Every structure is written in C-alpha cells, then in structure tokens.
Amino acid sequence: MEVVAPYFSFWLKGAALTLGLSAASFPISAFLGLIVAFAAVSPSRPAALAAAMYINLFRGLPEIIVIFLIFYGSNIVLTMLAQPFGIQIGGTNPAIAALIALSIQFGSYAAVIFKDWMGVFPRGYTEAGLAIGMTRLQIRRRIVVPLLLRSATPALGNLFLVMLKISALASLIGVEELSRTTSIIAGSTREPLVCYLIAAGMYLVISAVSGFVQHRFEVAMERSI
Amino acid sequence: MAERETSVGPSLSPSPKTLLEVRNLRKSFGSLEVLKGVNVKAAKGDIVTLIGSSGSGKSTLIRCINFLEEPSAGEIVLDGQVFPALGEHRRTRKHNADLIALRRKVGMVFQSFNLWPHRNALENVMEGPVQALGVPRKDARERAHSYLEKVGLGDRTDHYPSQLSGGQQQRVAIARALAMEPEILLFDEPTSALDPELVGEVLRVMQGLASEGRTMIIVTHEMQFALEVSSEVVFLSKGNIEERGAPSDILRSPKSEALASFLQRYRS
Amino acid sequence: MLNFAILETSAFWWAVLNGLGVTAALTVLSMIFGFITGGILASMNFYGGPGVRMGAKIYIFVFRGVPLLILLYLFYYGLPRVTWLRGSYFWDLILTSPFRTAVFVLTINNAAYLGEMIRGGLRMVPAGLLEAAAAVGMTKTRIFFRVHAPLALRSILGNLGSETIAVVKASAITSVITVRDLMGGPTVLGKVYLDPLTPLLVVGLIYVVIVQLIDLVTRMVGRRLSHPGTVQAHHV
Ligand SMILES: Nc1ncnc2c1ncn2[C@@H]1O[C@H](COP(=O)(O)OP(=O)(O)OP(=O)(O)O)[C@@H](O)[C@H]1O
Ligand SMILES: [Mg+2]
Numbered sequence: 179m180e181v182v183a184p185y186f187s188f189w190l191k192g193a194a195l196t197l198g199l200s201a202a203s204f205p206i207s208a209f210l211g212l213i214v215a216f217a218a219v220s221p222s223r224p225a226a227l228a229a230a231m232y233i234n235l236f237r238g239l240p241e242i243i244v245i246f247l248i249f250y251g252s253n254i255v256l257t258m259l260a261q262p263f264g265i266q267i268g269g270t271n272p273a274i275a276a277l278i279a280l281s282i283q284f285g286s287y288a289a290v291i292f293k294d295w296m297g298v299f300p301r302g303y304t305e306a307g308l309a310i311g312m313t314r315l316q317i318r319r320r321i322v323v324p325l326l327l328r329s330a331t332p333a334l335g336n337l338f339l340v341m342l343k344i345s346a347l348a349s350l351i352g353v354e355e356l357s358r359t360t361s362i363i364a365g366s367t368r369e370p371l372v373c374y375l376i377a378a379g380m381y382l383v384i385s386a387v388s389g390f391v392q393h394r395f396e397v398a399m400e401r402s403i
Numbered sequence: 404m405a406e407r408e409t410s411v412g413p414s415l416s417p418s419p420k421t422l423l424e425v426r427n428l429r430k431s432f433g434s435l436e437v438l439k440g441v442n443v444k445a446a447k448g449d450i451v452t453l454i455g456s457s458g459s460g461k462s463t464l465i466r467c468i469n470f471l472e473e474p475s476a477g478e479i480v481l482d483g484q485v486f487p488a489l490g491e492h493r494r495t496r497k498h499n500a501d502l503i504a505l506r507r508k509v510g511m512v513f514q515s516f517n518l519w520p521h522r523n524a525l526e527n528v529m530e531g532p533v534q535a536l537g538v539p540r541k542d543a544r545e546r547a548h549s550y551l552e553k554v555g556l557g558d559r560t561d562h563y564p565s566q567l568s569g570g571q572q573q574r575v576a577i578a579r580a581l582a583m584e585p586e587i588l589l590f591d592e593p594t595s596a597l598d599p600e601l602v603g604e605v606l607r608v609m610q611g612l613a614s615e616g617r618t619m620i621i622v623t624h625e626m627q628f629a630l631e632v633s634s635e636v637v638f639l640s641k642g643n644i645e646e647r648g649a650p651s652d653i654l655r656s657p658k659s660e661a662l663a664s665f666l667q668r669y670r671s
Numbered sequence: 672m673l674n675f676a677i678l679e680t681s682a683f684w685w686a687v688l689n690g691l692g693v694t695a696a697l698t699v700l701s702m703i704f705g706f707i708t709g710g711i712l713a714s715m716n717f718y719g720g721p722g723v724r725m726g727a728k729i730y731i732f733v734f735r736g737v738p739l740l741i742l743l744y745l746f747y748y749g750l751p752r753v754t755w756l757r758g759s760y761f762w763d764l765i766l767t768s769p770f771r772t773a774v775f776v777l778t779i780n781n782a783a784y785l786g787e788m789i790r791g792g793l794r795m796v797p798a799g800l801l802e803a804a805a806a807v808g809m810t811k812t813r814i815f816f817r818v819h820a821p822l823a824l825r826s827i828l829g830n831l832g833s834e835t836i837a838v839v840k841a842s843a844i845t846s847v848i849t850v851r852d853l854m855g856g857p858t859v860l861g862k863v864y865l866d867p868l869t870p871l872l873v874v875g876l877i878y879v880v881i882v883q884l885i886d887l888v889t890r891m892v893g894r895r896l897s898h899p900g901t902v903q904a905h906h907v
Contacts, residue, residue, distance in 0.1 A: 240843035241840070242843050250871065251868060287903060287905075291903075305471050306579075308469075310507070310530070310531035310535050310580070311506035311535040312530075320530065324521050339736075340905040346741060370744070371752045374749045377741050378733075378745065381736060
C-alpha cells in the first residue's frame with residue numbers, strides 16, 4: 179500500500195479524466211440520439227432507413243472495435259488528407275478519438291431509448307399543440323423533447339453509468355484516464371493486484387456517486403411535474 | 404370537382420354570412436368509411452351539438468374540421484376561406500402554412516384535456532399566444548391570467564396539471580383554447596372523462612361562453628345541456644347525418660327509429 | 672496506405688474462423704455459468720435473510736460497477752501475484768489460461784446482470800400463484816422448482832436475446848488478456864501486417880451480422896414470449 183501512495187495524485191487525475199470524458203461525450207450522445215430517434219420515426223423513408231442502419235450497426239459493434247476503428251481510421255484519413263500538402267501530422271489525439279467513438283456509439287444507444295419513449299408518447303399532447311396552430315418544429319422543441327427527456331431520465335442515467343465503465347477502453351488507445359494510469363502505476367510499482375483493486379474501488383465510488391446524483395435528480399424531476 | 408383539385412390554398416367563397424361550413428365531408432380509415440358526405444353549417448354565434456352513438460363518427464368529424472384528421476374528400480370553409488381535403492395530393496409547405504392559419508382561428512377542447520404535464524396552468528395557456536401568435540410574453544401572461552380568471556381558476560395559475568382535478572384541468576384546457584381568441588370553438592365530449600360531480604363546473608363555463616355569443620361545435624352526451632344551449636342539434640348515425648334541427652324538435656320528438664332508440668338509452 | 676493484402680492470406684481467415692469459435696465458446700459458457708450463478712444470487716436476494724441478501728446485493732453492486740477491463744486485468748495480472756494461491760485448484764483451473772480466465776471473469780460479471788434480471792422475473796410472479804401452490808400442500812423447495820422458477824423463467828426469456836448480445840459484445844474485451852477471440856485473433860495478425868484497420872473492419876462487420884442473427888432468432892422464438900420494449904443490455 180505504501181508503495182502506491184506517492185502515485186495518488188496521478189490516480190486522481192486519471193479519475194478526473196474518466197469523469198470528464200463521459201461528461202463530455204454524454205450530452206453529445208443524447209443530442210445525437212434525439213436526432214436519430216426523430217429520424218427513425220419520421221415519415222421520410224430515407225431518414226428512417228438511415229436511422230435504422232445507424233442504430234443496428236452500433237447495436238452490433240463492440241465498443242472496443244469502435245474505439246480502435248475511430249482511432250486508427252482517423253489517423254489514416256488525416257495522413258491521407260495531409261499527404262498532398264506535405265504536412266506531417268502527429269496523429270489523432272487519443273482523447274478526441276475516444277470522445278468521438280463514445281459519442282457515436284452511445285448516440286445509438288440513446289436513440290433506442292428515445293425511440294422507445296416516442297412510441298408511447300401520448301398523441302394528445304402533440305394534438306393539443308397542433309390544435310393551437312403550433313408548427314411541428316415548435317411542438318417538438320417545446321413539448322416532445324422536454325417530456326421525452328423527463329421520461330427517459332432513468333434510462334439515460336443508467337446509460338451514463340455504462341459509459342463511465344466503457345470509457346475504460348479509451349486506455350487501450352493511450353488516453354490517460356483511470357484505467358491507463360492504473361496500468362502505468364501497476365507497471366512501475368510491480369503491484370498490479372493492489373493497483374487494480376484500488377482502481378476497482380475508485381470506479382465503484384464514481385458509479386455510486388453518479389448513481390446518487392442521478393437518483394436525486396430523478397426525485398427532483400418528479401417533484402417538478 | 405375539377406375546381407377543388409386545382410385550388411390548393413384558400414380562396415374566396417360567395418357566402419360570407421356563414422362562419423364555418425363543412426361541405427360534403429368524407430373520411431375513410433382504410434376500407435372503413437366513417438363519414439359518408441357530411442354537411443354542417445354554423446353562422447356566427449351558432450352552437451351546433453353533435454350527438455350519436457359510439458363509433459358514429461362524431462370525433463372524426465370534429466377532428467376533420469381542424470385537420471387533426473385528414474379528410475378524404477370534401478372541404479372546410481372558414482370565414483370564406485376554402486380548405487379542401489387533400490385526397491391523394493401530397494402536402495406542400497403552403498398547405499401546412501394554411502392549416503396552421505386555420506388552426507389558429509379554431510380552438511379545440513379534448514375529451515382527455517391533453518394539458519402538457521411539464522407546464523403549469525398559466526404556461527399551458529400562454530403557450531399558444533406566445534408560440535403560435537407571437538404575442539409578447541408579458542401580454543400573453545396577462546391574457547392567460549384573464550382567461551384563467553374567466554374559467555374560475557385565477558387562484559390556480561401556478562398549479563401543474565397533476566395537481567388539478569379533472570374538472571379544473573378541463574377548465575384550464577378551455578382557457579388555453581380561449582387564449583387564442585379563436586373564431587370558433589370545438590369541443591369533443593369535454594365532460595366524458597370527468598367524475599359525475601365535476602361535470603357541472605365545466606358545463607357552467609361552457610354555458611357562460613354560449614351566452615357570450617361564441618360560435619361552438621360540441622360533441623356531447625349531455626342531452627339536457629344540448630337542449631338548453633344548442634341552436635342546432637345534429638344526429639350522426641353510421642357516418643351520415645340522420646336528423647338535424649332545433650334542439651326541442653330533435654331531442655323531444657325524434658322522427659327516425661335510430662334517433663328514438665338512441666335517445667331512449669339516455670333517459671333514465 | 673490502405674491495402675487489403677491481409678485479406679489474401681489464409682492465416683487471417685483461419686484466425687477469423689477460430690476467433691468465431693472462441694467467441695461462441697466464451698459467450699455460451701459464460702451465459703450458462705452466469706445464469707446458474709445469477710440464479711443463486713437471485714434466490715439469495717429473494718429468499719435469504721438480511722445477511723444473505725446483503726451479500727448478494729454487494730456482489731451485484733461490485734460486479735456491475737467495476738469495468739470489465741479492470742476485472743480482466745485484476746484476475747489476469749493481479750491475482751497471479753497472490754503466492755498462496757499458487758498450486759491451488761483455482762490457480763490450475765482458471766489462472767493458467769487466458770481463455771479460462773476470460774470465461775471466469777465474464778461469468779462473474781454476467782452473474783451480476785443476470786441475477787438482477789432473474790430477481791425481476793421472480794418478482795413478476797403473482798404472489799397468489801405461490802400461495803395457491805402452498806395451499807395445495809407443496810413444500811417450499813417444490814414450489815420454487817415447480818411453480819416459481821418456471822414462471823419466472825418464462826417472463827425473462829424475452830430478455831435473453833439482448834443479454835446474449837451484451838455478452839457477445841463484452842467478450843471482445845477479453846482480447847486485452849491475449850484471448851484469440853473474434854476480436855483478438857485477427858487484430859493480432861493486423862499488427863503483424865502493419866494493417867490494424869482492415870481486420871477491425873472485417874471483424875466489426877461479422878459482429879454486426881452475428882448480433883442481427885441473434886436478434887432474428889430472438890424475434891422468431893420470442894414472438895409469443897417477448898414483452899414490448901425489452902431494453903438494450905450492456906455487460907461491461
Ligand atoms: N385512427 C383511426 N384508424 C382507424 N379507425 C378509426 C380511427 N379513428 C376512428 N376510427 C373508427 O372510426 C369510427 C368512428 O370513430 P369516432 O371516434 O369518430 O366515433 P365517435 O362517434 O366519436 O365515438 P365515441 O362516442 O365512442 O367517441 C369508429 O369505428 C372507429 O373505430
Ligand atoms: Mg369520440
């Protein structure tokens with residue numbers, strides 16, 4: 179235990195990045211999910227088809243593959259783009275690659291959640307808006323989206339907890355979040371057991387705190403209705 | 404026919420006295436024809452009540468008037484503006500704009516209130532003026548206050564729908580429709596979802612509106628109310644208008660078998 | 672830059688084929704063991720006293736809260752440091768092989784998720800049915816195996832498809848402890864050929880197809896069983 183103690187601030191930095199990565203990706207995912215869900219239920223065939231393809235693609239792709247694909251893929255694309263200009267590019271920033279990968283992947287999960295809720299969205303609320311002459315866009319913005327966000331809050335909260343754990347995979351492309359810092363500390367102290375136990379504990383704390391915040395949020399939400 | 408198909412938007416119609424006219428309205432859901440060519444007229448200040456047994460097409464008719472349901476054929480004329488059924492035509496941007504213009508002049512009150520649960524009473528009423536009419540928030544707030552006052556809920560403005568009784572919710576919904584200052588109000592069984600002891604408060608508000616000379620089309624099963632306020636009662640049966648006329652004639656001395664047996668079921 | 676030379680090697684396709692088998696084995700084994708362990712956890716939760724219940728709850732909290740990656744590292748890199756484990760049955764059976772470590776870790780992880788699912792199923796069975804069974808004089812164990820468990824099972828069968836999908840996807844993470852599954856085998860070859868991308872694309876596509884197939888089977892089997900709105904599961 180005393181061997182790993184000096185690394186504690188390094189560890190906390192990793193934990194902060196874990197939280198930060200998810201906190202940054204999640205709103206993007208939710209936004210993407212909303213758009214895709216609206217496309218999925220839209221009367222436009224191409225839009226619905228594109229949404230269904232996106233949802234089914236990421237329903238099947240393991241997150242670890244998406245992270246690697248975005249990381250290596252963007253590297254190759256960037257290099258190809260830069261080649262004609264003779265510019266040397268240092269490669270994709272791993273944190274940004276992870277951010278993009280998580281956002282896209284979880285965007286599809288969020289889309290499924292929103293789509294399910296849209297399926298049971300009371301038609302009367304929409305019709306009440308139509309009846310007073312609101313436009314479809316106004317109804318979406320002022321009525322559907324707020325109510326959807328409210329009903330989806332528990333599912334979205336769970337999704338955030340999933341994202342916190344999945345974000346550990348960002349360590350595999352070199353993002354120095356909690357898992358990565360743990361591996362580094364485990365390597366230099368030669369105490370992998372202790373280090374990974376501590377990391378597990380940290381993840382549990384992060385999850386518990388997030389879960390608690392989520393619970394308070396849900397309660398507050400319920401009160402406000 | 405040909406004329407209707409070419410005229411996409413509103414155009415002037417020759418009978419200015421009538422405020423609303425439903426002409427030859429047909430509506431099918433798949434192979435089921437629910438309305439089989441219905442005609443209804445309402446002049447300013449008229450109160451037309453629609454009665455008929457369940458499934459006769461009352462809701463469908465009233466929902467076709469503001470195009471919540473897309474009619475299959477026929478047309479709606481409001482204030483001389485003709486809004487034709489689209490039939491096979493695709494909706495265009497112009498069409499949507501026309502529909503929105505129509506809906507801003509036609510208020511609707513639903514059986515199940517349909518108040519937005521995330522907005523309190525005041526916000527529910529303000530939404531239309533602010534969003535659909537572009538009234539400045541401050542004015543809309545005043546307007547909402549006055550209409551909530553009018554339906555007797557001046558002291559409930561910051562209550563959310565879940566904190567209101569059914570009767571109160573329906574009165575907020577009426578205020579929401581009134582706040583648009585519509586030319587005509589549509590009611591689809593506004594008291595059917597209410598506990599019996601709450602029906603009265605809603606009917607009283609509607610009676611008040613009637614005495615102000617508002618134009619209304621009301622689907623209802625409250626025969627006494629229909630008798631008192633209607634200028635015309637229309638009996639709908641299987642998608643056709645079976646009988647129509649003055650309330651006392653229709654409700655007291657039905658001519659058709661169908662109406663007689665329908666009324667029989669409401670006498671207890 | 673992009674060349675698909677690796678696709679012309681038979682080694683790559685053997686790795687894919689072999690990986691498919693490994694992924695299937697990981698999934699099936701950890702589903703079976705996970706279901707058994709999960710069933711035990713759920714029964715503890717349902718029938719146990721306060722202490723037993725607390726134990727099950729802590730288990731579920733821990734193994735659902737810690738990322739699979741950390742669990743894999745913990746068992747693959749961490750546990751072998753515990754010298755007194757050396758030579759034990761557990762050591763020989765599990766820790767000596769990446770594959771068996773992967774099955775073990777996926778199992779304990781699965782058990783937490785499936786345990787919660789089974790508990791939900793047990794709770795869905797109306798108390799009246801159990802009382803009726805008791806009223807005709809069945810013993811507690813008999814009620815559990817003849818009435819409670821089968822009814823609970825029926826109510827959760829619709830979720831098994833999405834749980835399996837979650838496991839297939841999660842199993843790809845075991846490649847980090849050198850398991851040559853569908854993810855691990857071909858991508859290791861990608862490193863040899865200095866082409867990390869092509870294997871990922873091929874393997875990714877295969878995962879998508881597998882998941883679609885599982886969905887298809889679930890829909891076919893579950894037409895009568897499934898409930899509307901079965902949620903997407905994530906076992907990570
Ligand atoms: N969206 C729809 N799709 C298919 N059929 C419909 C739809 N809406 C209504 N119908 C059918 O049209 C017929 C008329 O329905 P409508 O709701 O207009 O009756 P109603 O007179 O309002 O009855 P109630 O007194 O029960 O409200 C019914 O047979 C109904 O099943
Ligand atoms: Mg009706």
